[in-house]
Amino acid sequence: MKILHTADLHLGRQFYGQSLFDEQQHALDQIIDAALSHVPDVIIIAGDVFDRPAPPASAVRQWSDFVTRLHSETNAAIVIIAGNHDSGDRVAANSAFADPNRVLIRGPLTRENPPLIIADDHGPVAISALPFANEFAARACFDDRTIATPADVLAAQVAAARAEVPDGVRWIVVAHAFVTGADPSESERRLIAGGVEEVSASTFAGAHYVALGHLHKPQTAGSDHIRYSGAPIAFGFDESGAEKSLLIVDMDADGGTEITKIPFVPLRGVQSLSDSFANILAAARTAPSEDFMRFELTDTHPVIDPMGQLRPYYPNAMALTYLRDAAPETQIDTPTAQAHTDPADLITDFISALQDTPIDAREKAVITDTLATLNHEATT
Amino acid sequence: MRPLRLTVSAFGPYAGTETVDFTDALAAGIFGIYGPTGAGKSSIFAAISFALFGRLPDAGRDAKTVRSDHAAPDLLTTVELIFELGAKRYLIKRRPDQMRPAKRGGGETSEKHHAAFFDVTGLSIADIDAGQTGTVIAERKVSDVDPEIQALLGYGPEQFRQIILLPQGEFETFLKAKTKDRMDVLRQLFDVSIYRRFTETLRETAHAAEKDIKAGRAAVTARLSQEGHDTRESLTEAINAEQASADAAAARAKTARAASEASLIRLTAARATEALFVEQDEAARALADLTARSAEIDVLRLRHKELGAVAQVVPYNDALATARAASANAERGLDEATQHGAATVTAHATAQTALSEIDKTKPARANWQDDKLRLEHHKSALASAAPLADVMETAARDLVHATAKLAAATQSHERAQAAVETGQTALSAARTLHETHRALETKLRAAETEAQTAHAYAAAKTKIEATAAECAKADADLAVAIANTAAADRALSETEMALAAVQAVHLSAKLQDNAPCPVCGSCDHPNPANGNPESAGLNAAFEQTRKARAAVLITEKKATTRATTAKAHHETALSQLHEMVTPSAGFVDQTVGIRAEITALGPLPDIDALAAQITQDAATATALTADLERQRLAEQEARVAHASAQSSYASVVDTLPEDANTVTKVNAAIAAVQAKIDRFDATLLAAQTHERTARDAMISGQKSQELAVIAFHDAKGKTDAAQAAFDTALADAGLSTDRFQTMLPDVSARDTLGQQITDFDTRCAVAKTRVDRANTGVIGQTRPDIAQFEQAHSATEATARTALSEQATQDARLAQLTALRASIDAETAAFAEKENEIAPLLAVAQAAAGNNRAKLTLETYAIAAMFDQVLVAANLRLRPMSGGQYTLKRDTRAPKGGAKQGLDIVVHDTHTGRLRDVATLSGGETFMAALSLALGLADVVQTVSGGIRLDTIFIDEGFGSLDATTLDQALQTLQDLVGETRAIGLISHVDLVKDTIRTGFDITKSTVGSTIKSRV
DSSP states (O other): OEEEEEOOOOBTOEETTEEOHHHHHHHHHHHHHHHHHHOOSEEEEESOOBSSSSOOHHHHHHHHHHHHHHHHHOOOEEEEEOOSSSOHHHHTTTGGGSOTTTEEEEOSOOSOOOOEEEEETTEEEEEEEOOOOOHHHHHHHHTOTTOOSHHHHHHHHHHHHHHTSOTTOEEEEEEEOEETTOOOOTTOOOSSSSSOOEEOGGGGTTOSEEEEESOSSOEESSSTTEEEOOOSSOOSGGGTTOOOEEEEEEEOTTSOEEEEEEEOOOSSOEEEEEEOHHHHHHHHHHSOOOSEEEEEEOOSSOOSSHHHHHTTTOTTEEEEEEGGGOOOOOOTTSOOOOSOOOHHHHHHHHHHHHSSSOOOHHHHHHHHHHHHHHHHHHHO | OEEEEEEEEEETTEEEEEEEEOHHHHHHSEEEEEOSTTSSHHHHHHHHHHHHHSSOSSTTSOGGGGBOTTSOTTSOOEEEEEEEETTEEEEEEEEOSEEEEOSSSSSEEEEOOEEEEEEOTTOOGGGOSSSOOOEEEEEEOHHHHHHHHHHHHSOOHHHIIIIIEEOTTTTTHHHHOOHHHHHHHHHHHSOOHHHHHHHHHHHHHHHHHHHHHHHHHHHHHHHHHHTTOSSHHHHHHHHHHHHHHHHHHHHHHHHHHHHHHHHHHHHHHHHHHHHHHHHHHHHHHHHHHHHHTHHHHHHHHHHHHHHHHHHHHHHHHHHHHHHHHHHHHHHHHHHHHHHHHHHHHHHHHHHHHHHHHHHTTHHHHHHHHHHHHHHHHHHHHHHHHHHHHHHHHHHHHHHHHHHHHHHHHHHHHHHHHHHHHHHHHHHHHHHHHHHHHHHHHHHHHHHHHHHHHHHHHHHHHHHHHHHHHHHHHHHHHHHHHHHHHHHHHHHHHHHHHHHHHHHHHHHHHHOOTTSOOTTTOOSOOSSOOOSOOOOTTHHHHHHHHHHHHHHHHHHHHHHHHHHHHHHHHHHHHHHHHHHSOOOOTTOOOOHHHHHHHHHHHOOOOOHHHHHHHHHHHHHHHHHHHHHHHHHHHHHHHHHHHHHHHHHHHHHHHTTSOGGGSSHHHHHHHHHHHHHHHHHHHHHHHHHHHHHHHHHHHHHHHHHHHHHHHHHHHHHHHHHHHHHHHHHHHHHHHTOOHHHHHHHGGGGGGHHHHHHHHHHHHHHHHHHHHHHHHHHHHTTTOOOOOHHHHHHHHHHHHHHHHHHHHHHHHHHHHHHHHHHHHHHHHHHHHHHHHHHHHHHHHHHHHHHHTTOSTTOOOHHHHHHHHHHHHHHHHHHHHHHHHTTTOEEEEEOOSOOOTTOOOSOOEEEEETTTTEEEEGGGSOHHHHHHHHHHHHHHHHHHHHHHSTTOOOOEEEEESOGGGSOHHHHHHHHHHHHHHOSSSOEEEEEOOOHHHHHHOOOEEEEEEETTEEEEEEEO
16 A cells, blocks of 8 residues: 655745745645655645644635645545644535545544545555644543643544554554654644643554654654654754655555655755855855845844845845854743842942943942941841 | 632623632643633733722723623622732732612612732632631721732732733833833832932932031131131231230230339338337337226225125025025925814714715615515516417417408409399390391392492483484584585586686687597587686696595595494494383482491490300309308307407406506516615615715824924924024124125126236236337337338339230230131141042942933942843843844933933844834834733842742733734743743633633623633
């Protein structure tokens, strides 16, 4: 059986204020091309179809066109789940009209989760699609107040799905989660506000292939048959230079898998430059580009209107920072304030800064004496 | 401050009582409050603000407006908040000013703003309710409660709405505030009072020191000018001049003194010589005086001698006088003793006589004794009769009781019998009454039936008359209407004809020969109409009349209908009358009279009850009769007993005499006899004593007499002896008795005289010696002229005095000026020293007060330093949220004019490399900056002022102004912020927020108010 596995389209997303519509369209076209050329038996999209629960109309149309093409131009089965960015109801809207033997779309969380059974030369393959659900919805759906983390939710979902899978059948699980040991990027949103979002790979015990979505970097998670396909395009500057791809998975009679990565050709690149302004400008003049650009200036003094000067060469210049401002990243919720400043020091600084002559010993003595008197008054 | 539970009643859109439990929300760290517009999301935050401070976050809104319009009038608007501050937990309840229905009487009374504040540390939230409210901290008076809360929290409502609760549309207040406003907020949060006190203290000290120095210098100048000098130099010159004149004066004085001393020496010598001569003269004079008196002294000498002799005789004279006195005494004593003796003898005789008289009456006493014995005998007889007396008394009492009982029983019996008789009479009367009543009832019923029939008949007749009248009226109306219709018909046909005539004229005008007539078609027109074809108004008139006729026709139809109806009614009434029964002639309504009679009878008595009562009374009477008999018997017995007791007692008592037949009488008699006996005994004893005493007195009187005689003789002998001695002494002294008597008074002056004589002799001797000496002294001397010497000396003395005083004046003046100069010098030096000392103090004081290059006060600088830290913390959030583009910085550019500087914020845009005013940021950017600032401030405040806890922050809207990516970034930042230390509450209607932050509350709006529910 041949499986085409991709995920995290994030249709409707913006990149530093710039719409990614063209880039995403370019990627969707490549997915269609890959489907037409490799002829998979099933196409899996593992969540985060849209970037927000209420995406812009252009994104909705984009998706609709894509799905229409998939459905009409290929004969493959289609499995789609909602991710943490999606609204489950929106993703599964109109799914009633689809052929239940060919299409499996899971948007909202359901208690029972019958798989899609597809047969190949070696027998049937069951595909369970587990949409992303938050712990509140899971509590209500499974009637279990103890569900508190994505791990609990997924465990419940897997158990429900496994119950409906016939024995001895090859089993594919499609899920949207953060599996322990995998590598996140800067562009993923947390799955739970405060708390553990990781899921152990052992949750999927018994599945022959786990098609994951959520993390944007293509990678394995815990073992070879548990994989993230990664997102088709780059969503942040930390992904500059990384290769984006979709996965073609060949499953044999025993459930063993052989993976082929089909790379995506991006419409625009993503570059992050760190150099002095002069050098950057010089490079810009010689090699202008339409890539998304981020600059980290090493200059010690601020430059006047750096973005304005660079935009003629890099029309998609998005962000600019200074290296000297990149202070060591302290935890954002621990206070950075200095502990109580010694009043004497503060006053001395004040006098020194604002007098024309530097402070002398007698002035210091005045300060110390007065503070001592005030302290004495305060304590008596 | 972490809110734990909020309860609101009749507050804003909440008509009833809603409870918001924040525990789960706070556990999640970040929570949202969602709901449609106007549901009451902001009201939750308003409630928190009101609970804490009594004010709403919207500064323009009055607390009076919070009462819910949907609320029931008897549900008071209250807000109750349980919150946590560090380890302690507090409960605050508040009721705003509101009107409520009055408890008594109608209308409304106003309920004043009431607040109560409790410490509920240790109580779990579930336990806290109306009964259990923990320890009271302050209650009722809002002015007590508010300061308590603000002291605990460390901030007031102004700070609350700028940094803890970012209200809708106003979150940027703090971001865009001017330095002064921002300073006020920060000053309260950061305790920089030490710097203020520092500045104040320095200022005061510097000011005081300067004032001192200035005053001192002024004093110095004043002193100088007092002396008439402007400067120290002129003073020095004056001193020098004075020195010179002082020296000259000293020299002069010295010379004058020398001269004066010399003249004094000479004068003293001359005086001494003069004194010697004077002495000589005086000594001679003294001696002459004395000599003149010597003859007189000799006379005195003789007298003295004679007085000596008299003195010798004086003692004998005294002895004689004494003896004579003693003799006279003894004679007197003797007379007295004799008289006394005679008196005592007489007294004794009298006493003896009295005693013998009394002895004679002794026999009477023996009689009295016998009487007494007899009486005693009677007394014992009476005693034995006493018990009989008791029995008699008892019997008498019994008799009285029995008589009384008998009388009572008789009375009761008679009463009972009377009652029975009365009852029977009443019973027969009642029976009669019942009969009468029944008869009247029957009569009444018959009368009523008759009256009813008569009424109905009368009513029917009346109706017939009414309907007849109606008919007549309707017929008349119909006739009128018909007439109107006819008139209208006529009018119509007139107008029609007029119109037709005109039309005919028109048509005839159009007629042409051999052309068919439009009316009849004939081509022959024999007699065409002619006339005035004016048709103005005719058509209209025609139409009008037609309309009028139609209306009139309608009126006629209506009148016809009415007439028909009236007739029908009339017919019905007539038929009804025929069906009725005719009442009898001469009918009179008697029912009222009969009813009155029945009422007059009054209430009917109960016959059965009466009969029963009679039976009862008869039984009582029978019982009482038996009782009466018993009592009679008893009385009889008592009488008999009494009579027998009386007789036995009398048998004893009758034997006694009249005056002793009762105990009292016999006792009295005995007492009287005894008294007589006692009196007699007493009198006898007295007389005996008296006689004894008189006898003793007589014996002692005799003895005294004898002694007095002996004394008398003794005294006489002594007197004679003394006389003999005196005569002898006189003869020895050579004096006659007369001479002696004459000289006797002067004897006492003898000693004085002797002394006088001795003095004179001594003085004579002394004077002689003096004369000799004086003469020796003046040998070889001449008498000087004293006056001349004296004159010379007084002149020199005067000169010397003048010179000395001049010198003294001069010296004093010099000293004064010198001293002045010295002190001025000392003071000037001291001031200079002091000025030097306080120079650094002044410098620091001035700098601290804002007198420096940057016009920055110390306090502002301190606050600015802390504010820098705040900005650092703020930028930690702002930079990632803005993709590294924006950072907040403090404006340290040169100040313009005199405005206080130091705390203005500017934004540094990395993309342009320039600083921008905060006001140039877009709405969404402003929200991010304000949020970052609030979070940064919360961080720093908590570190620096440990007591102030900003552990919860509330954000009311603002997310709608952010685009998708920024919103995502903002939510990420907020979620990352969440830890154990801080909670964030949001209000938003943006869907992405709702989906991202799932914990929180949903508010549902309905026509009768809103309700709030926890989202699970």
